[in-house]
Amino acid sequence: xxxxxxxxxxxxxxxxxxxxxxxxxxxxxxxxxxxxxxxxxxxxxxxxxxxxxxxxxxxxxxxxxxxxxxxxxxxxxxxxxxxxxxxxxxxxxxxxxxxxxxxxxxxxxxxxxxxxxxxxxxxxxxxxxxxxxxxxxxxxxxxxxxxxxxxxxxxxxxxxxxxxxxxxxxxxxxxxxxxxxxxxxxxxxxxxxxxxxxxxxxxxxxxxxxxxxxxxxxxxxxxxxxxxxxxxxxxxxxxxxxxxxxxxxxxxxxxxxxxxxxxxxxxxxxxxxxxxxxxxxxxxxxxxxxxxxxxxxxxxxxxxxxxxxxxxxxxxxxxxxxxxxxxxxxxxxxxxxxxxxxxxxxxxxxxxxxxxxxxxxxxxxxxxxxxxxxxxxxxxxxxxxxxxxxxxxxxxxxxxxxxxxxxxxxxxxxxxxxxxxxxxxxxxxxxxxxxxxxxxxxxxxxxxxxxxxxxxxxx
Amino acid sequence: xxxxxxxxxxxxxxxxxxxxxxxxxxxxxxxxxxxxxxxxxxxxxxxxxxxxxxxxxxxxxxxxxxxxxxxxxxxxxxxxxxxxxxxxxxxxxxxxxxxxxxxxxxxxxxxxxxxxxxxxxxxxxxxxxxxxxxxxxxxxxxxxxxxxxxxxxxxxxxxxxxxxxxxxxxxxxxxxxxxxxxxxxxxxxxxxxxxxxxxxxxxxxxxxxxxxxxxxxxxxxxxxxxxxxxxxxxxxxxxxxxxxxxxxxxxxxxxxxxxxxxxxxxxxxxxxxxxxxxxxxxxxxxxxxxxxxxxxxxxxxxxxxxxxxxxxxxxxxxxxxxxxxxxxxxxxxxxxxxxxxxxxxxxxxxxxxxxxxxxxxxxxxxxxxxxxxxxxxxxxxxxxxxxxxxxxxxxxxxxxxxxxxxxxxxxxxxxxxxxxxxxxxxxxxxxxxxxxxxxxxxxxxxxxxxxxxxxxxxx
Numbered sequence: 080x081x082x083x084x085x086x087x088x089x090x091x092x093x094x095x096x097x098x099x100x101x102x103x104x105x106x107x108x109x110x111x112x113x114x115x116x117x118x119x120x121x122x123x124x125x126x127x128x129x130x131x132x133x134x135x136x137x138x139x140x141x142x143x144x145x146x147x148x149x150x151x152x153x154x155x156x157x158x159x160x161x162x163x164x165x166x167x168x169x170x171x172x173x174x175x176x177x178x179x180x181x182x183x184x185x186x187x188x189x190x191x192x193x194x195x196x197x198x199x200x201x202x203x204x205x206x207x208x209x210x211x212x213x214x215x216x217x218x219x220x221x222x223x224x225x226x227x228x229x230x231x232x233x234x235x236x237x238x239x240x241x242x243x244x245x246x247x248x249x250x251x252x253x254x255x256x257x258x259x260x261x262x263x264x265x266x267x268x269x270x271x272x273x274x275x276x277x278x279x280x281x282x283x284x285x286x287x288x289x290x291x292x293x294x295x296x297x298x299x300x301x302x303x304x305x306x307x308x309x310x311x312x313x314x315x316x317x318x319x320x321x322x323x324x325x326x327x328x329x330x331x332x333x334x335x336x337x338x339x340x341x342x343x344x345x346x347x348x349x350x351x352x353x354x355x356x357x358x359x360x361x362x363x364x365x366x367x368x369x370x371x372x373x374x375x376x377x378x379x380x381x382x383x384x385x386x387x388x389x390x391x392x393x394x395x396x397x398x399x400x401x402x403x404x405x406x407x408x409x410x411x412x413x414x415x416x417x418x419x420x421x422x423x424x425x426x427x428x429x430x431x432x433x434x435x436x437x438x439x440x441x442x443x444x445x446x447x448x449x450x451x452x453x454x455x456x457x458x459x460x461x462x463x464x465x466x467x468x469x470x471x472x473x474x475x476x477x478x479x480x481x482x483x484x485x486x487x488x489x490x491x492x493x494x495x496x497x498x499x500x501x502x503x504x505x506x507x508x509x510x511x512x513x514x515x516x517x518x519x520x521x522x523x524x525x526x527x528x529x530x531x532x533x534x535x536x537x538x
Numbered sequence: 539x540x541x542x543x544x545x546x547x548x549x550x551x552x553x554x555x556x557x558x559x560x561x562x563x564x565x566x567x568x569x570x571x572x573x574x575x576x577x578x579x580x581x582x583x584x585x586x587x588x589x590x591x592x593x594x595x596x597x598x599x600x601x602x603x604x605x606x607x608x609x610x611x612x613x614x615x616x617x618x619x620x621x622x623x624x625x626x627x628x629x630x631x632x633x634x635x636x637x638x639x640x641x642x643x644x645x646x647x648x649x650x651x652x653x654x655x656x657x658x659x660x661x662x663x664x665x666x667x668x669x670x671x672x673x674x675x676x677x678x679x680x681x682x683x684x685x686x687x688x689x690x691x692x693x694x695x696x697x698x699x700x701x702x703x704x705x706x707x708x709x710x711x712x713x714x715x716x717x718x719x720x721x722x723x724x725x726x727x728x729x730x731x732x733x734x735x736x737x738x739x740x741x742x743x744x745x746x747x748x749x750x751x752x753x754x755x756x757x758x759x760x761x762x763x764x765x766x767x768x769x770x771x772x773x774x775x776x777x778x779x780x781x782x783x784x785x786x787x788x789x790x791x792x793x794x795x796x797x798x799x800x801x802x803x804x805x806x807x808x809x810x811x812x813x814x815x816x817x818x819x820x821x822x823x824x825x826x827x828x829x830x831x832x833x834x835x836x837x838x839x840x841x842x843x844x845x846x847x848x849x850x851x852x853x854x855x856x857x858x859x860x861x862x863x864x865x866x867x868x869x870x871x872x873x874x875x876x877x878x879x880x881x882x883x884x885x886x887x888x889x890x891x892x893x894x895x896x897x898x899x900x901x902x903x904x905x906x907x908x909x910x911x912x913x914x915x916x917x918x919x920x921x922x923x924x925x926x927x928x929x930x931x932x933x934x935x936x937x938x939x940x941x942x943x944x945x946x947x948x949x950x951x952x953x954x955x956x957x958x959x960x961x962x963x964x965x966x967x968x969x970x971x972x973x974x975x976x977x978x979x980x981x982x983x984x985x986x987x988x989x990x991x992x993x994x995x996x997x
Contacts (some may be wrong), residue, residue, distance in 0.1 A: 094824045102723035129914055162718035204781050220803060228722045237722055240699070240994070245662050260882035262912035263952035265735050266960070266967050267994070272731035293781035316640060322663050408839030409857035423719035425640035452723035490867050493722035501725070508725050512712035516983070517726050524975070524983045 080536075084143060091133040094236030096171075096413045098122040107166045111213075112500055114464050115413050119146070119160035124171045124405025128246060128254050128285040131167065135283065135529070136252040136534040138165055144532045148280040149190060151220030154417055155498030156481040157225060157278045157534060167283060169220050175199055175284065176276035178307040179529045182260045183291045184243060189284050196205045196289065206294040208235035212405065224277030233452030234326040234360075235292075237494070239275045244288035247274055249281075250525045258288060262474030273520070278496050279531040280309050281524045286500070295360035299370040300394035303382040304351040308332070309352035312428030315451050318357075319424070321376065323369050327358035328452030329401045332431065335408060335446040335459075336400060342407035345399040345404065351383060355451065356401045358394075404448040405459070412444065416473060420484040424454040430487060434458045441472040450453060497535045505536050543602060543624065544580045550592040555630075557581040566625045569610040570619045570672075571959055572873050574922050578605070578619035583630045587705060587713050587744040590626065592743065593710040595626055605989045608649060608677030608737040613876055614957030616683065616684065616737045616993060622883070626742060628679050634658055635745065641719045642750045643702060648679020648743050652686075655748070665753040667694035668703060670953070671864065677741050685735030687953030692911035693785040693819075694751075696953070698734045703747035706733055708740075709984045717747060732979070737955050738990040740983045742886035754819035756783075759853035760827040763810040764842040767791070770812035771887030773839035774910050777816070778883070782828050787911030788860045791890065794867060794905040794918075801866035804858040810842060814910065815860045817853075861905040864918070871920040875932060878884065879943040882953030889946060893917045895939045900931040914952040940966060940971040956994045964995050 082090070085099040088336060098104070098347040099121045109116045117378055120143070125131045138145045144164035151158050162164045168419060170203045173190035180203050197208045197389025210229035217227070223245070228237045239442045257271040258264070274281055305311040315328060330353055331339065334448050337349045347354065355377075359369040370387065388394035409415040422430045431447050434456070438445035449457040458480060481491050491497075491504045506514055516538075519537050521528070541549070544558040553748060557563070558580045567577045579602070584590045597604045601974025603623035610617050619625045632649035639662055646655060652673040655666045669688035676686070681703070717723070733740055764770040789812055790798065796808045806813065810817045812891040814836075815891060818828040829846065836844045845851035868874040881889045890906050893915070897904035908916040917939060922930050940950050942964045950956075950963045965973055973995075980987075980997050987997055 129903045179884075180779070182882045226724045226728075228724075232722055239728070243779070249640075249971065249975075251971075255970045255972040255975070257972060259699065259947055259949060261880045261914075261949050261952060262883070263691055263880050263909075263914045264949040265685045265687075265953055265954065265955050266949045266951045267964060267972075268979050269698075269731045269735055270687075270972060270975055270979070272728045276728055281727075282816050293783060319642065320639070324752060347773075362821050362824035364823035368821070375585075421722050423641045424721070425638075426675045450722075455720075455722045488718055488720075490718060490720050490725045492725040493720060494724055499727065507727060511714045512708065513714040513716060513726075513729060516708075516714070516729055519982050520727050520729070520979075523978045 084141065087137055088121055088134070089122055091124060091137060092130060096124045096126065096473070102377060107148070107168065108160060110153045110156065112154055112159070112498070113416055115156040115159045115499055117162045119166045120163045121167040122168055124528040125170050126171055128248055131248040131283050131285055133164065133252055134167060135248055135250055138299065138529055139250060139252065142527065144262065145529055146531050147224070147283050149221035149404065150216045152213040152217045153221065153496065153498065154223065155492065155496040155500040157496050157498035158530070161532060172285065173246045179260070183287050184260055185291060187219055187287050187289065189218060189287060191219050192220055193217050193219050193445040200291050201294060204294050206292055207289055209238045209241060211536065219287055223275055223287055224279050225496045228427055228455060229461055230450065231326050232450060232455065233328055234324045239272065241290045242275055242287060245271060245274060245284050246286035247282040247284050248531045250474050250527060257413060260288065265509060278498060278535055280521060280534055281530065297363040297366040297400055298358060298394070299366050299384065300388040301357045301370065301373060301398050302386045302397040303355045303377045304348065304384045305353040305355070306351055306383055308353045308431055310381045311355050314355065314377055314382065316425065317376045317380060318373055321372055323359065323372060325357050325452060326360045327356060327448065328342040329356040330354060330403050330451045331400055331448040332446060335448045336402050337363040338411060338446065339400045339403055340408040343399055344401040347400055354400055356398055374462050381390055387515040390420065401448065406447050408459050408461060413465055414462045414464040416460040418458045418460070418477070419455060419493045420458065420480055420489060420491060421455040422484055422487045422489035424452065426489065427451055427454045427456060430456055430483065433483050434480065437476050441476040443472055443476055445476065454489065499534060502535060540722050543836065544597055545598065547580055547582055547593070550596060551582060555583045555589070555793060557666055567619060569612045569649065571613055571615040571618070571957070572875055574615040574618045574958055576618050578623045578625045578793065578887050579622045581625040581627055583627050585630055586797055587707055589869050590707045590712055590742050591711045592746055593626060594709055597988055598709060598711065598986055601986065602622050604988055605990050606683070606742050608680035609675045610845035611672040611676045612684065612957065614951065614959040615954040616955050619960055620882070620991060624900065629677065631744065632899060644748050644750060646678055648677060648744050648746060648750065648830060650853055652676050652678050652681055653712065655890055657928065659750050663753050664750040665690065665829060666700060666748055666750055668697045668700060670674050672840055682734055682743055682746055683736065683738050683788055684955045689788060689909065691909060691914065692787055693783045700749045701730065701734055701746060701770040702749050703958045704730060704733060704743050705745035706741040706743050709986060709988045710993045717746065736958060737810065737994055739980060740989065756815060756825040757819040757853070758825050759847040759856050760816045760829065760832060761845045761856040762814045762816070762836045763807065763843045764812040764814065764840065765810055765842055767812045767887055767890055769840045770814050773814065775884065776835045777832055780831055782818065784816050785819045786815060788815040789813060789910045790907040794863050794907045797866040797870060797905065798862055800977065801849060802858055803861045806859055810874070813859055815857060828863055843952060856871055860907065865941065867905050867920060871922055873921045873923040875919040875921065877917045877919070877936070877939065878914060878952045879917065879948060879950060880914040881943055881946045881948035885893060885946040885948065886910055886913045888913060889915055889942065892942050893939065901934040902931055904935065913948065920945060948971070958993060961994060
């Protein structure tokens with residue numbers, strides 16, 4: 080007789096690496112995404128690639144789905160387990176394996192918390208630039224699997240731009256290494272970038288080699304208040320046209336600002352239509368010059384008021400409105416649906432107006448904030464998932480937003496991933512034969528459909 | 539009766555899009571790689587993705603191999619046609635389709651010469667950073683298919699880092715679009731990066747959306763002469779340790795320098811062991827400061843002499859030794875084998891020493907020059923392909939170089955590609971199951987093995 084899965088796992092791992100009691104399983108049944116929950120069969124905590132390989136071989140033998148998970152901060156349901164599947168939680172693989180200051184790289188296990196990496200490298204004057212909002216709790220493995228973005232995307236790019244190599248375990252249990260410490264390498268297809276952003280559907284990433292950059296010496300933070308979103312958008316365009324690439328170019332809309340003032344009392348007037356948070360970093364002289372140019376542009380673009388931080392403390396204060404946006408909004412109604420539709424930068428103002436119209440049309444509360452510099456918008460729908468009628472309107476609104484995003488040459492997801500939440504819309508973005516290619520790639524790398532099945536698209 | 543291929547092509551394209559005479563076919567039988575030549579059946583010049591699709595459908599129907607080609611400057615034999623195959627030459631698809639200054643992108647056809655792009659965007663104060671040595675004649679399609687590098691790799695990255703999207707025609711004739719103008723996009727697997735660097739084996743790229751950056755305002759060029767390669771290497775390490783990322787950090791060895799002096803009379807002493815060419819760019823104050831720091835480091839690292847350019851003309855003069863290296867070396871013997879083994883930066887000095895030992899061991903002339911900043915070395919073997927014994931020693935030397943590169947954690951090719959020239963060594967670099975994955979990817983995207991068959995690896 081074949082042993083049940085929890086017992087079979089016990090023959091592979093030590094008892095403290097396995098959870099299978101009902102109360103434990105509930106905790107691992109959801110992630111940061113509203114309204115999604117499923118019950119796994121067991122949760123395992125591998126401590127090495129060998130452990131991962133053993134679990135995957137067992138899963139393949141028994142044809143049991145496996146969902147990989149870090150801290151579970153995902154916003155697209157990518158780490159919701161399959162019903163009666165195995166959860167592979169990588170949080171205990173949390174060692175920094177090597178910090179190479181000569182080649183400006185760091186080799187880490189996937190369970191290392193993103194912020195920990197920055198703490199480790201900042202002592203040497205280095206920076207790991209990607210800064211997803213969840214970086215204080217999210218793990219680097221999750222960041223790589225989802226190609227996480229953040230506030231510094233415009234100037235510094237996203238997670239993908241900093242992954243030089245990785246070790247991964249394939250669904251068949253084979254362990255492979257992709258990439259190396261070479262700045263240039265064109266030998267063979269770029270499999271590494273296929274795994275980055277594959278949302279745990281192609282393999283389990285067990286080591287990550289990251290690229291580091293020198294930490295910029297100076298930084299200047301500015302805040303500008305606008306009576307019209309169009310003026311704010313025009314200011315952004317003029318900044319880029321002046322060949323300035325700020326490291327941060329964020330915005331919040333009026334509704335978000337009102338909620339923020341209610342919550343965090345940042346001392347901002349709640350009657351302005353848009354607030355821009357702008358940061359420039361680099362060499363002190365460059366920062367000085369860029370800040371002056373930006374202030375001129377803001378004034379010429381009808382900014383009602385502009386504030387410039389004199390020190391780190393003031394900078395943090397100015398960033399309060401933007402940084403506390405999600406927390407402030409999440410208090411208003413029981414269910415917070417944080418979207419991440421993204422459009423080319425010059426289409427963002429049009430998209431924000433469309434979000435406002437969509438809210439009116441479907442009688443919903445939708446706040447907008449996000450990354451103006453890279454066109455990455457976070458329309459945030461405040462609702463109550465117990466209200467069936469309202470949730471129906473939420474879904475209609477989302478349909479409208481996705482349609483408009485694609486019409487503007489954008490993407491349904493800029494940084495959160497497809498997961499379960501946006502699965503129904505991926506085909507709208509991949510309307511040509513490339514959608515078939517996505518499925519073919521999945522079938523090639525995971526022929527048994529073991530890893531995170533049913534996520535992103537159905538094979 | 540089935541019409542022969544040239545006639546069948548005439549039913550799809552206009553006569554001036556097809557070459558099939560013996561003398562024309564000879565010209566398209568080779569590329570920039572020494573010692574490789576094959577005879578195609580026909581050469582076609584598509585003018586649109588539709589043309590490409592028609593040709594690929596015919597090729598699929600008749601099971602005839604297709605090799606895509608731009609200017610034929612490749613150094614790994616990647617555009618050598620299959621014997622009796624079709625050459626798809628994209629040089630006539632050479633339009634700039636859109637220059638979007640708001641989103642800092644440019645949309646081009648694959649036949650646009652790389653330098654033309656920079657000329658077009660520099661008027662607007664923008665820069666397309668990748669600068670392969672062949673940029674005055676190579677086409678952007680070839681650059682993308684091979685993920686070309688260049689002199690600015692350390693600071694600015696390589697071609698891959700600037701490709702935001704592409705149109706490609708698959709071997710089955712389907713036309714797909716991958717990517718968009720969004721700075722952030724995580725919807726679906728990253729197929730775009732799979733096509734970049736795939737050396738024409740997965741699809742034919744027919745449009746390319748490139749990212750641009752503001753053109754740096756200031757630049758400073760320096761040259762340093764060293765009596766020892768170790769001292770030069772130590773200087774490079776100290777520059778990086780000082781958190782300076784120069785845009786150019788090149789070197790030539792003594793043998794190269796001697797050939798250069800003989801050829802271009804740059805006025806440099808031929809008894810020094812290493813010459814470093816260093817350029818820093820960016821904001822004027824930063825450039826000024828970095829140049830001063832670099833000069834101090836060079837002096838502390840026993841540089842025999844340091845020169846700093848006062849203007850553009852002097853900068854070009856200083857760059858002469860490095861830029862004319864290949865031309866100077868190519869004069870010495872009939873056959874020039876330009877290699878591009880690449881190692882982590884801190885292993886480059888060791889690799890250069892190994893190249894010198896290898897030259898002695900096999901009684902060969904091997905010059906070394908290349909990109910010190912990114913560990914990308916160009917050992918250049920000067921030989922005569924008519925001398926069978928010498929060529930045997932050349933191949934033995936190459937075996938030694940590849941083995942050492944991999945031992946040092948490097949790659950067999952940093953920027954030239956695998957093609958035919960390094961096909962026999964790819965498996966040495968992909969020793970685990972990832973080699974099987976490469977083949978599986980090829981079989982999935984090109985099941986008939988129509989595109990550039992026999993290149994990179996055998997399926």
